[in-house]
Amino acid sequence: MTAPFRVIVGMEVHLQLRTRTKAFCACRVAYGDEPNTHLCPVCLGLPGALPVLNAEALRLGVRTGLALRCAIAARTKWDRKNYFYPDLPKGYQISQYDKPLCASGFLEIDADDGTTKRVRIRRAHLEEDTGKSFHVAGTKHSRIDLNRCGTPLLEIVSEPDLASADEAARYLEELRKVVAYAGTSDGNMQEGNLRCEPNVNLVYPNGDRTPIVEVKNVNSVSNVARAIRFEVARQDAEYRAHGRTMANTPRSTRGFDDATGETVHQRTKESADDYRYFPEPDLPPLDVDPALVEAERAALPELPRARRTRYVEAFGLSAYDAGVLTADRRVADWYEQALVAGASPKGVANWLTGEVFARLNAESRGIEAVPFPPARLGELTALVEGKTVNAQAGKQVLRTMWESGEAPKDVVARLGLAQVSDPGAVKAACEAAIAAEPNAAAAVRAGKLEAFGRLMGAAMKALKGKGDPAAVKATLTDLLR
Amino acid sequence: MASPLDLPVAELAACVADPRDPLRAADVVDASLRRIAALDGRLHAFLHVDDAGARRAAADLDDRVARGEAVGPLAGVPLAVKDNLAVAGLPLTCASKVLGGYVAPRDATVIARAKAAGAIVVGKTNLDEFAMGSSTENSAFGASRNPYDLARVPGGSSGGSAAAVAAGLVPLALGSETGGSVRQPASLCGIVGHKPTYGRVSRNGLVAFASSLDQVGPFGRSAEDTAALQRVIEGADPLDATSRAFPDGPAAARLAGDLAGLRVGVVEELEVGATGDPEVVAAVERVRAALVARGATLVRLSVPLMKAGIPVYYVVAPAECSSNLARFDGIRYGARVDAPELDALYARSRDAGFGAEVKRRILLGTFALSAGYADAFYKRAMSLRGALREQMTAAFARCDVLVSATSPFPAFRAGEKAGDPLAMYLCDVLTVTANLAGGPAVSVPAGRTRAGLPVGVQLWGPDGSDLGLLALGATLRGATGLAYEAPALAREVP
Ligand SMILES: [Zn+2]
Numbered sequence: 015m016t017a018p019f020r021v022i023v024g025m026e027v028h029l030q031l032r033t034r035t036k037a038f039c040a041c042r043v044a045y046g047d048e049p050n051t052h053l054c055p056v057c058l059g060l061p062g063a064l065p066v067l068n069a070e071a072l073r074l075g076v077r078t079g080l081a082l083r084c085a086i087a088a089r090t091k092w093d094r095k096n097y098f099y100p101d102l103p104k105g106y107q108i109s110q111y112d113k114p115l116c117a118s119g120f121l122e123i124d125a126d127d128g129t130t131k132r133v134r135i136r137r138a139h140l141e142e143d144t145g146k147s148f149h150v151a152g153t154k155h156s157r158i159d160l161n162r163c164g165t166p167l168l169e170i171v172s173e174p175d176l177a178s179a180d181e182a183a184r185y186l187e188e189l190r191k192v193v194a195y196a197g198t199s200d201g202n203m204q205e206g207n208l209r210c211e212p213n214v215n216l217v218y219p220n221g222d223r224t225p226i227v228e229v230k231n232v233n234s235v236s237n238v239a240r241a242i243r244f245e246v247a248r249q250d251a252e253y254r255a256h257g258r259t260m261a262n263t264p265r266s267t268r269g270f271d272d273a274t275g276e277t278v279h280q281r282t283k284e285s286a287d288d289y290r291y292f293p294e295p296d297l298p299p300l301d302v303d304p305a306l307v308e309a310e311r312a313a314l315p316e317l318p319r320a321r322r323t324r325y326v327e328a329f330g331l332s333a334y335d336a337g338v339l340t341a342d343r344r345v346a347d348w349y350e351q352a353l354v355a356g357a358s359p360k361g362v363a364n365w366l367t368g369e370v371f372a373r374l375n376a377e378s379r380g381i382e383a384v385p386f387p388p389a390r391l392g393e394l395t396a397l398v399e400g401k402t403v404n405a406q407a408g409k410q411v412l413r414t415m416w417e418s419g420e421a422p423k424d425v426v427a428r429l430g431l432a433q434v435s436d437p438g439a440v441k442a443a444c445e446a447a448i449a450a451e452p453n454a455a456a457a458v459r460a461g462k463l464e465a466f467g468r469l470m471g472a473a474m475k476a477l478k479g480k481g482d483p484a485a486v487k488a489t490l491t492d493l494l495r
Numbered sequence: 496m497a498s499p500l501d502l503p504v505a506e507l508a509a510c511v512a513d514p515r516d517p518l519r520a521a522d523v524v525d526a527s528l529r530r531i532a533a534l535d536g537r538l539h540a541f542l543h544v545d546d547a548g549a550r551r552a553a554a555d556l557d558d559r560v561a562r563g564e565a566v567g568p569l570a571g572v573p574l575a576v577k578d579n580l581a582v583a584g585l586p587l588t589c590a591s592k593v594l595g596g597y598v599a600p601r602d603a604t605v606i607a608r609a610k611a612a613g614a615i616v617v618g619k620t621n622l623d624e625f626a627m628g629s630s631t632e633n634s635a636f637g638a639s640r641n642p643y644d645l646a647r648v649p650g651g652s653s654g655g656s657a658a659a660v661a662a663g664l665v666p667l668a669l670g671s672e673t674g675g676s677v678r679q680p681a682s683l684c685g686i687v688g689h690k691p692t693y694g695r696v697s698r699n700g701l702v703a704f705a706s707s708l709d710q711v712g713p714f715g716r717s718a719e720d721t722a723a724l725q726r727v728i729e730g731a732d733p734l735d736a737t738s739r740a741f742p743d744g745p746a747a748a749r750l751a752g753d754l755a756g757l758r759v760g761v762v763e764e765l766e767v768g769a770t771g772d773p774e775v776v777a778a779v780e781r782v783r784a785a786l787v788a789r790g791a792t793l794v795r796l797s798v799p800l801m802k803a804g805i806p807v808y809y810v811v812a813p814a815e816c817s818s819n820l821a822r823f824d825g826i827r828y829g830a831r832v833d834a835p836e837l838d839a840l841y842a843r844s845r846d847a848g849f850g851a852e853v854k855r856r857i858l859l860g861t862f863a864l865s866a867g868y869a870d871a872f873y874k875r876a877m878s879l880r881g882a883l884r885e886q887m888t889a890a891f892a893r894c895d896v897l898v899s900a901t902s903p904f905p906a907f908r909a910g911e912k913a914g915d916p917l918a919m920y921l922c923d924v925l926t927v928t929a930n931l932a933g934g935p936a937v938s939v940p941a942g943r944t945r946a947g948l949p950v951g952v953q954l955w956g957p958d959g960s961d962l963g964l965l966a967l968g969a970t971l972r973g974a975t976g977l978a979y980e981a982p983a984l985a986r987e988v989p
Contacts, residue, residue, distance in 0.1 A: 055601060060824045061594070061702040062581045062603060066736050096818050096864070098841055105821020158826075290864035292873060295706035295815055297736050 019216040019253075021246050023182045024174035026228075027189060028167050028213040029199050030143065030207040031074040036164035037142045038065030038108065043166075045205050049159035052355055057164035059103030064296050071166035072115075074198040075140045076302065077310045078168050079116030080195040081317060083133050086307050090115050094292035100147035100158050110170075111291040114139035115302070117169075121192065122319050123184045126177065133185055134173040143167050162206075168199075174213065179242035182212055186235045191318040203234050212238060214245040215260070216253065229277055232270045241270040244277055266270040277456045329359035338367055345381045348388045355392025362395045369412050386419050394422040401482055407431040435482035437489070440473075441483065444489045447472035458494050465474075466490070498989055500522050500530065501981075504572055504666050504720040508613060511571030514560050520571030521554035524615050526989075527573035530664045531617065533988040539639045540649075542578050543586050544618035549573070550865040552615045567612030569727055574609055575668035577620035579626055580711065581700040582606050583618075589702050590634035591624045591773045593823045593848025595830045604735065605669060605711050605728040613726040617665060620655030624850045625675055625820065626704045628652050629922035632913050633844060633852045640909070641683060641860020642982040643948055646905040650680030650922075657684040660714045661949075663985035667724045668714040673704045674808050674903075675926025677712035678938035682951025684903035685940045686979055687721040687968060688714045690926075692958050693933035694739050696725075705815035706737075708808075708930040713819040715975070716979040718939060718968030725961060747963030749895050750956055754970060755790030759783065760894030764801035765925055765953075771903035778941040778950040779900045788899070794894040800883040801928045807883070808927040810863045810876035816853075817860030825850060855916065875897030880931050887932040888957075896967060897955040899927055901938040905948035925953060935961040937970040942977050 036043055039056035054137075055063035079086050093111035116138035125131035145160035170189070173307070176182045190201040190208060200207045210232060216224045227245055232238045245268070252258040268277035305467045318340045325336035340346045345366075352362050374383060384391075387474065394415070398408040403426055426432055434440065447469050448455045457465040473486050499507055499518055510518040528546055534705060535541050553571065560566055579589045581599035583606075588594050604873055606616065608674025623633035631639040631654025639654045641647040642662035649658040657680035660668045670677040672690040681688025689712050696711045703709060711728065717719035732738045749757070761783070767776050787793060825831035825844025832843035849857070863872035890897070912918045929936040934957060941952035954971075956964045972978050 058827070060600070061587065061589070061597070061822070062599070062698075064699050064735050064737075066734060093625075098820060098821065098824060098838075099839070100824075100826050103822060103827060105824060106818050135865050288820070288866045290861065290866075290869070292814060292818070292864055292869070295737075296703075451531040 016422055019218045019250060021178050021242075022174045022215050022217060023174045023176035023178070023242060024213040025176065025182060025185060026211045026213070027170040027186070028143075028209045029078065029170060029193060029201070031071055031078070031166040031168055032197070032199050033070045033074060033166055035070075037067055037068050037071045037140070038164055041164065047161060049157070049161060052161045053163070057103070057338055058160065059105075065108060067297060067300070068166065072300070073142060073300070073306065073310065075138070075165070075168050077314065078170075078193055078198040079119065079138050079199070080307070080311050081192050082116065082119040082121055082138060084116035084119030084135055084138060085174035086302060087113055087115055088304070089113070089299060089301050090323040091167045093291045093297040094295045095141075095289040095291055096292050097289055099144070099147075100156065100369055101160065101163070103145070103160060103163060107140035107142055107144065108294055108297070110139035121172075121185065121188055123181065125189045131175070131178035131181070133175045136171045136173050138168050138170040139488050141167050141169055169230065169463070179246070182242055183235050183239040186210060186238060188319065189242055191341060195315055195318055206233075209233075210238060212242055214242055214249070216249050218253070218468065222253065223260045224253050224258060225260050226265045227277070228265070228267045230269050230280065233272070237270060237272060240275050241277055244275060248277070261338055281379070282334040294320050296305065315343065318343070318346075320466060325359075329363070331360060331363050335363050335367055339363060342381070347382070348381050351388035352395075355396055357392045357399055361399050362392055365391055365395050366411075369409060373416065386415050390415060390422060397422055397426065401433055401435060402426065403431050404433050404480065404483055407433065431480060433482045434477050434480045435485045437485070440481060440485050440489050441482050441493075443476035444469075444486065444493055445471045445488070446476050447495060455494060469494075498526050498663075500526050500573070500663060500666060503717065504569065504715065504723045506668065508568055508570040508572055511556070512560060512566045512613070514563060518571075520556040520560075520606050520613075520615060521550065523571045524549050524553040524573055524617065527617050527665055530988045534662055534664060534984060537640060537645055537841060537984070538642060538658050538662055538664075539637055540620055540655040540662065540664065541575070542588060542590065542619045542621050542636055542655070545585055545616060548584070549617045552610070556613060556615070567727070569609060569667070570613030572614050572667055574614040574724075575618060575620045575656050575665040576606065576616055577622050577653050577656045577668070577670045579671055579702040579704075580606060580669060581702075582616050583617060583621065587702065588619070588636070589625045590622045590636055591848065591850065591853065592635045593829050593845070595633055595848075599700075601700065603711075605698035605702060606731045608728050609669070609724070614667065614727070620653070620659055620668065622655055623652035624853050625702070625816070626671055626673055627653040627816070627852050627856055629675070629679055629806075629919050630909070631655060631680070631909070631910065632852055632909065635850055638909055638949045639908045642984050643685065644906065644946075644986075646908055647948070648683070648909050650683035650902070650906065652676040652680075653712075654680045655689075656714050657681055657686060657688065660684070660686050660716060661979075661982060661985075663981055666715065666720060669711055669724070669728070670714055670932060671701055671709060671711050673708045673812055674930050676767060676922040677714065678901050678926050678936060678951070678953060679922060681714060681938040682953075683906040683949065685943070685949025685951070686710060686714055686716050687718050687937065687939050687965075689721050689725055689937040689961065689965060690929055690935060691725065691729060691961050692741055692935040694737050695741050695935070695959070695961060697728075697730075697735040697738045699732055699734035703815075703819040705812040705934060706819060707815060708812055710930075717973065718937070718965045720826075721881070721937070721968075722965040725879050725965065728874040729961070741959035741961070743962060744955045744959055746891075746895070746959040750960055750963030751966035753790070754786055754955060754974065757786065757791040757896065758794050758894040759786050759791050760890060760897040761793050761795050762801065762897055762899065763797045764797070764799070765897065765899035767900050767903045767925075771900070772905060772944075774944040775900045775902070775904060775950050779898070779901055779952055782941050782971065782975060782977070785973070789974055796890055798883075798886045798890050799930075800879060800886050803879050803883070804928040804931060805924055807876045807879050807931060808921060808923070810860065810872050811880060811931070813856040813860030814863045815860065816872050817857045817864065820849075820853070820857055823932045825955050852916070883928065884932050891957040895956070896964070897953075899953050899955070901951035901953040902926075905944050905950055929955055930988075934958050935964055937964045937968055939971060940977055940979050941975075943980070
């Protein structure tokens, strides 16, 4: 059965670039500080104050554009977007209208069918953020915090290439990873570093299209997916009940309500908003230095998706593990530094995603909290893979390393954890186990192999847990034959 | 004894800076404040006189001189400042009610530079509200008067600054130009007023009217005095991305040199036609004749797009103004008229705060930028402006300087054009093109009419030739003998 309609989602993302100071003045960019403490005549829009471009904002914009495989404009310019709002002190926003800094890029994601999908990026342009308005509940008053005013933003507009709520969520996740890798934004949706507005509609096999709805107020990836799912169901119901299509219904903006999971009508866009764009006369046109673009291109790190593919193809990791390790660039960097000790990439990955992550998760801390250098984990893995210690003892070594920061071989030596694979010692332990567990030995001899574990345990115990499990197993098998 | 205020600025500053000279900044400032007190009731050149601040700054300067410290080229020179330029701690009204109560937190770059050079700010001068007008009658706080005839306007929008210099209240003043607002009042008040090359002087701290046209400009009684202030205020400013340094080039050198061989452009479109004043036409002819007599040649040319100057200007300037003035919304500072709804708060605050001319231009500009109209108005005007620039470059390939009238007529009577915006707009017909094209232009005194009203001549040079033009202004005075003459009113107070 074919689907009754296709879902079409385009995404507009406002990304705060991670600069120390604002886009057009020297005020600090800070989140969560006392309201109205990072202000100057420029970002307050006081009469006579003029904007001066922060070169770092341009650099991060270029770098993000390159990470999204965009073409960077050689010459761009600034425009004013005019509208009145209390959190917009100048009455206009400095933006880029017809000559965006970045255009024609793409971001690859996993499509719902498991293939790779290239989501086309139409454009990405620089602009300044507005302040924030708070409507004080139960009063007629609004409060304004202008600290955010002038924070550099990159507005990233995708083509409507996303075909589901899940794809939209994966697009945002991937975008977040890419900008974190590129080091251009914190990409934190809760703090508003990354804000998105999905545009959603449906197309039916007969060609009918539901009117496009722009959804606002979605502040997490999971809420984006919830909002889109709700919209899909709502638009389909409206279409089937009332025949609402693009042809008979205007575009509209709806707000997402986190509490109900529903979108609520905000306003209808009868015609395009008239922002009276015109070139910003206070800022000269911007010639983007080709040397800057090339330097940023050269400095761009391997991006998460490419790294994930490399981990699968070159290291033989599962797609899942590769995804886990590359989700955060710091983790992936840590992982690769651990590989220098010569252990197998898969072995190191297992230790990292297993024991190390378990410990970090228990402490709710990040990779930087590991108290020893990455190479030490590689050394430990190598000790286990070289059968110097068995896996059980390896875990004890790791725990000790965490406390003392010692090198794994020093822990092994100090605690006497070296694996016993001397055939004489192993054989003696196995014989002792058979003698101590005659019933189990009889059962195994009679073909009841489930009793073998009991003998293994007894033999390992006799070896104080340091026995080479493979050698013990082979010796027991021999003795019981 | 003559007042120190009447000394050339360089001489005055040298005396104040010399610890052995008895003249102190305090005396100079006192003389200025006394003249203001005696005459400004009739002129209304000032909106705010900073008596205490000026005396304090003068005393401080005198202390530094006494300690043997070096002080700048404007040491002790009283300076009047158009009230659309920020002076730290003083009100900044733009002659508008909408800025009621606003006090500037910082100095404009030009003010900081003038102060560092030793100038003493004595007060803020009157202007047409937000610099929109040509008579200073659009001030929300009452019109200024022409010192040569109190029944007439001083021109505008920097009329207060021009009147203050012409009446001898201060030797120097700062104004601003968007479309002739320094040159036209300089012409009507018989003094020198300079519109610098766009970008040569920082706009930081100048309340924007039309950012791509605005420039701060100096006033003085002579070209030398005006140049002294120009030299202090000009130069690239990290706080204004459109500012830059203009090294002295060959064009400036040619203008500053001998008149022999100077190619004087006579532009058909800048000739005062039948609607202009015959005495103005005669004054311009006298100046050109004096130049020719000293070896200059006249080059007749046409810059066809100058005809479009007024229409282009009255699209571009209002368009930018409609955006620049959006910040005066009653939310953060200035006058607010409360209302139950946000949109009504904006509307009422702006309706009560802005005067008729400002509203007219905001409406014009909003219209010119609106979807569906921007192509026919704003974009077309900007394209004509670009073409005009090219025609100007071509013109300056054929001549070294353009010489024309600054204003088609001398000072008009107060109220004469106040009810007719279009007639008022035509005051700028000879000046707006320099703002649109960006080049420097200066208005210098060129005698008086039989009725005793000053007439000005405009010298317009290629981009960056500012100091050459001012030097030519001084040469021209030597050649013609036409100089600033104090009005009768100025002689009332020593
Ligand atoms: Zn700031």
